[in-house]
Amino acid sequence: MEKTIQEKFWQSNFGKDYIKRNYYTNKALNVFYLNNFGITRADINAEFLKNLKINNLLEVGCNVGNQLSLLQSQGFKNLYGMDISPLAVEFSKKRTKNINVILGSALDIPFKDAYFDLVFTSGVLIHISLKNMAAAMKEIYRTSSRYIFGYEYFSEKYEAINYRGHKDRLWKGNFPQMYLNLFPDLRLVKEKRLKFKANGSSGKNGRRENELLSTVFLLKKIKT
Secondary structure, three states, rough: OOHHHHHHHOOOOHHHHHHHHHOOOOHHHHOOOHHHHOOOOHHHHHHOOOOEEEEEEEEOOOOOOHHHHHHHHOOOOOOEEEEOHHHHHHHHHHHHOEEEEOEEEEOOOOOOOOOOEEEEEEEEHHHHHHHHHHHHHHHHHHHHEEEEEEEOOOOOEEOOOOOEEEEOOOOOOOHHHHHHOOOOOEEEEEEEEEOOOOOOEOOOOOOHHHHOEEEEEEEEEOOO
């Protein structure tokens, strides 16, 4: 499968620099969420996932394994991750134990249908163009037997955001509704909107962080 412009972008030097500046320990990741949203990432995970029976899960676009490491510390087992960056995969493998991380694209997930109880993304759909969005969501839906979990930038209207001086690399939208529109057997279990608390401009990307809104959502397959 030919790589998209966005995939090539994340495998470039920009992607390598992103990896270097986005490594977090479990504690640092919680502090980041607390400072920016008023709630830790661990508390978000607990709020959405604590009552679910999840025997295995996959993170699509796991980067350096920040989210997987935190989930593991919270007691989740049989964790899998995949990323399009060989460097991110290598880094993830070095920093984690007993987490299966492989190279792969959201547009062609290398696992069987319904292989995982839960498949999730964290700031990944926002980097996939609209023309490829349905394909990515279909792969996530295909490989999940029960749940789809996500954290993405939110807007009622799908729109592009200038990203560190780059166009067509970052978008915000109503991603849970996109899933619901594509798959009639999905139901929204829970959604939470998070407002970025920081003030001021983020610089080159041309947006004010305090104007950003994120959505955390959990979808479930309903047998029909």
